[in-house]
Amino acid sequence: MRTLGKGMVGATCVLSMAVLVAGCGTSSTGGAGDTTQVTKSTQIDKKTGLPAYNGKATITFWSWVPNDAKRVQIFEKYYPNIKVKLEDVGAGSPEYTKLSTAIQAKSGAPDVVMLEYDMMPQFIESGGLADITQYVDPVKSKFPTWVMNQVSSNGKVYAVPEDTGPLGLYYQKSIFDQEHLSVPTTWAQFQTEAEQFHQNNPNQAFSYFATNDGQWQLGLLWAAGITPFQQTSDGNWKISLDSPQAVKVFQYWGNLIKSGAVEAVQPGTPSWEKEMDQGKFATVVGSAWYPSEDIVPWDKHASEHDWHAAFIPQWTAGQTVDGDWGGSADAVTTQSKYPEAAAIFADFINTSQYEQPHNVQPAGTGGGGLFPADKDGFSVPSFSAPDPSLGGQTANKDIFETESSRVDANWQWNPWSTYTFQELQSEVTNAVDGKESWQQALTNAQNKIVAYAKSQGYNVQG
Amino acid sequence: MNSNKSAWGFLLPFLLLFVVFLIGPLIYAFYISLFVQRMGVLHFVGFQNYLIALQNTDFWVSILRVLYYGVLQGVVMIGLAIVLALLLDTPYAKAKSFFRLVYFLPYAVPGILAAILWGFLYSDKIDPLVSAIHFQPLSTGTLLYSILNITVWEWAGYNMTIYVASLTGQSQELFEAARIDGCGEWKLAFAVKLPLLKPTIVMTVLLSMIGSVQMFNEPFILGNLTAISPSYTPNIAIYNMAIGDSNEPYGATLAVLLGVISIGLSFIALLITGGIGRRRRDKAERHSVQSQQNVQVHLSQG
Numbered sequence: 141m142r143t144l145g146k147g148m149v150g151a152t153c154v155l156s157m158a159v160l161v162a163g164c165g166t167s168s169t170g171g172a173g174d175t176t177q178v179t180k181s182t183q184i185d186k187k188t189g190l191p192a193y194n195g196k197a198t199i200t201f202w203s204w205v206p207n208d209a210k211r212v213q214i215f216e217k218y219y220p221n222i223k224v225k226l227e228d229v230g231a232g233s234p235e236y237t238k239l240s241t242a243i244q245a246k247s248g249a250p251d252v253v254m255l256e257y258d259m260m261p262q263f264i265e266s267g268g269l270a271d272i273t274q275y276v277d278p279v280k281s282k283f284p285t286w287v288m289n290q291v292s293s294n295g296k297v298y299a300v301p302e303d304t305g306p307l308g309l310y311y312q313k314s315i316f317d318q319e320h321l322s323v324p325t326t327w328a329q330f331q332t333e334a335e336q337f338h339q340n341n342p343n344q345a346f347s348y349f350a351t352n353d354g355q356w357q358l359g360l361l362w363a364a365g366i367t368p369f370q371q372t373s374d375g376n377w378k379i380s381l382d383s384p385q386a387v388k389v390f391q392y393w394g395n396l397i398k399s400g401a402v403e404a405v406q407p408g409t410p411s412w413e414k415e416m417d418q419g420k421f422a423t424v425v426g427s428a429w430y431p432s433e434d435i436v437p438w439d440k441h442a443s444e445h446d447w448h449a450a451f452i453p454q455w456t457a458g459q460t461v462d463g464d465w466g467g468s469a470d471a472v473t474t475q476s477k478y479p480e481a482a483a484i485f486a487d488f489i490n491t492s493q494y495e496q497p498h499n500v501q502p503a504g505t506g507g508g509g510l511f512p513a514d515k516d517g518f519s520v521p522s523f524s525a526p527d528p529s530l531g532g533q534t535a536n537k538d539i540f541e542t543e544s545s546r547v548d549a550n551w552q553w554n555p556w557s558t559y560t561f562q563e564l565q566s567e568v569t570n571a572v573d574g575k576e577s578w579q580q581a582l583t584n585a586q587n588k589i590v591a592y593a594k595s596q597g598y599n600v601q602g
Numbered sequence: 603m604n605s606n607k608s609a610w611g612f613l614l615p616f617l618l619l620f621v622v623f624l625i626g627p628l629i630y631a632f633y634i635s636l637f638v639q640r641m642g643v644l645h646f647v648g649f650q651n652y653l654i655a656l657q658n659t660d661f662w663v664s665i666l667r668v669l670y671y672g673v674l675q676g677v678v679m680i681g682l683a684i685v686l687a688l689l690l691d692t693p694y695a696k697a698k699s700f701f702r703l704v705y706f707l708p709y710a711v712p713g714i715l716a717a718i719l720w721g722f723l724y725s726d727k728i729d730p731l732v733s734a735i736h737f738q739p740l741s742t743g744t745l746l747y748s749i750l751n752i753t754v755w756e757w758a759g760y761n762m763t764i765y766v767a768s769l770t771g772q773s774q775e776l777f778e779a780a781r782i783d784g785c786g787e788w789k790l791a792f793a794v795k796l797p798l799l800k801p802t803i804v805m806t807v808l809l810s811m812i813g814s815v816q817m818f819n820e821p822f823i824l825g826n827l828t829a830i831s832p833s834y835t836p837n838i839a840i841y842n843m844a845i846g847d848s849n850e851p852y853g854a855t856l857a858v859l860l861g862v863i864s865i866g867l868s869f870i871a872l873l874i875t876g877g878i879g880r881r882r883r884d885k886a887e888r889h890s891v892q893s894q895q896n897v898q899v900h901l902s903q904g
Binding site: 233236243244262265266267268409410414556558559562563565569573 | 849
């Protein structure tokens with residue numbers, strides 16, 4: 141789930157406490173916080189397994205998931221006391237703009253809001269999201285650790301995960317068959333094949349590099365097991381965007397761009413849409429949701445191109461590490477008059493057995509089209525159904541369920557995501573244009589982010 | 603006294619809106635700019651945001667960029683508008699009203715739509731013309747000139763209309779006299795019409811300068827088609843900071859700085875345009891004072 145626009149793309153978030161040892165699922169509800177603590181009702185509704193709600197409430201829900209009216213209907217059937225007003229105020233940045241304004245104005249925010257993971261820290265820091273730890277605790281075990289880390293900060297949970305976007309490699313099987321290429325498993329192999337392919341086909345590129353998508357670029361680092369933003373237990377930040385490892389990843393793509401084997405593009409622009417339709421790129425680094433969001437809408441010859449999904453190449457042969465690109469969670473705002481009803485709603489639509497079949501069903505046939513964050517969603521029949529946009533490949537089951545378990549749980553988004561993306565994209569564009577070296581580009585971005593964080597009163601080591 | 607009251611009465615609607623929508627927000631923006639925001643709580647930091655802004659090279663580069671752009675626009679767009687207006691004002695021009703309308707039409711296209719329209723024309727791989735000559739209007743080096751092209755297209759006809767109106771308002775006897783004295787159309791345009799247009803030109807140049815400093819629409823829209831710096835123009839920087847990064851205090855800081863610069867420019871504009879008018883007024887006043895004194899002298903002697 142991602143939006144292009146304003147070069148601001150969203151995705152994931154958060155500051156898990158560094159104290160949280162990866163893989164350990166114990167929750168520690170932090171001490172007296174400065175946020176609203178939603179109190180828990182004691183009765184459990186037998187049918188739903190979630191708290192019963194006896195009062196009457198009307199809540200507003202901002203979301204851009206396809207066919208979400210259906211999801212709301214299912215909820216209202218089980219909770220007739222809670223009326224939900226669904227509003228789609230835009231996908232990604234248009235919504236964040238409105239939310240940010242509403243938080244600042246102290247009125248006008250919805251009760252429940254869909255946020256990509258990378259925007260979580262920024263909105264947690266804005267003081268606009270309610271602490272719903274008590275409500276998420278009972279369903280916490282349904283989510284992979286790395287996903288829970290994305291919606292937690294200082295031991296408090298601020299949202300219920302909805303969907304995720306583990307990375308994979310999409311490739312046109314038609315080209316690979318014709319060129320007798322095998323699907324690359326390491327980046328070294330990817331590079332060799334890329335240069336070879338471009339030499340034989342000067343009018344095509346082996347892959348593309350998205351200059352206008354900082355979220356995607358950082359996803360490449362995430363998939364390499366690099367963690368440029370880390371909050372230490374004392375609340376300080378360590379920023380290392382220009383570490384040798386990070387420079388190595390960007391330099392790698394930079395060299396491929398220079399040789400022409402990879403094209404620097406701006407996804408979401410008409411030029412890119414046209415190239416997608418022409419099948420100009422033999423491979424694409426994309427997420428679980430990539431076919432439904434980017435291949436089906438733009439590549440009208442997808443069946444000839446015969447796209448398939450594969451595991452993402454590794455930097456070291458035999459490693460199994462991945463990153464995430466996109467995915468969202470549903471948060472409750474501090475402006476909500478019915479925080480309890482809102483929290484129950486966010487829980488139910490993302491974890492209930494009554495909702496999962498609808499959530500996982502492809503958007504084209506009336507479902508939500510989500511790659512679910514809740515692991516129970518993996519056992520819904522439609523999750524393992526052949527994907528017609530990938531030549532009938534059962535990619536969710538074969539590739540992305542495994543990739544989801546490989547996503548590095550140490551990754552954290554910082555509270556200045558928008559700023560980070562903008563500055564990174566700007567510097568990366570300079571590097572692509574040859575105005576500065578990749579090392580220089582990352583150092584510039586690093587220095588700007590550190591200076592900005594300090595100006596906001598954060599303690600930063602950079 | 604009464605006339606004073608009625609003057610205030612007439613001024614009231616303007617003053618009310620001016621205070622509510624300009625002075626009030628300015629004061630509020632300045633107030634907000636003295637804080638930083640953490641967890642939704644404002645913490646007072648005095649002028650710290652201003653100190654940070656002074657070291658924010660990207661922001662000052664963006665100010666220089668729009669000033670440079672303003673000068674370019676002043677030369678290219680105003681120059682073109684003057685040429686078109688003078689051409690239309692010659693007796694040889696055919697179908698005057700038709701061409702006036704044609705030149706003016708782009709101005710009827712709202713700025714946002716114009717930017718979208720040109721954005722598509724500028725996209726290589728879509729525009730066959732641009733891709734045929736391997737030219738990339740949206741690349742970082744050329745972007746500013748591509749934006750200039752949009753504004754010239756949009757505003758040249760508008761300014762031309764102002765000049766044509768100004769020329770039409772001049773007394774035709776003057777031009778007749780010049781022609782009788784053996785003045786050709788070239789000479790008439792440069793030696794007579796152009797000097798007459800001078801105050802109008804000064805005003806339009808300054809207005810377009812102030813407009814350039816406020817540039818937002820074009821880069822905002824084209825940013826969807828190409829990568830532009832998050833502080834490409836001062837207004838883009840303010841928007842990104844206040845809305846994108848949810849950092850209202852620092853956004854307000856930059857806005858106050860830009861406001862001060864804009865007000866400074868407007869003030870200079872007033873001085874220059876006012877100065878032109880004043881010199882004439884002074885002359886006229888001196889004459890009238892002189893004649894009054896003469897009259898008084900006569901009376902006292904009488």
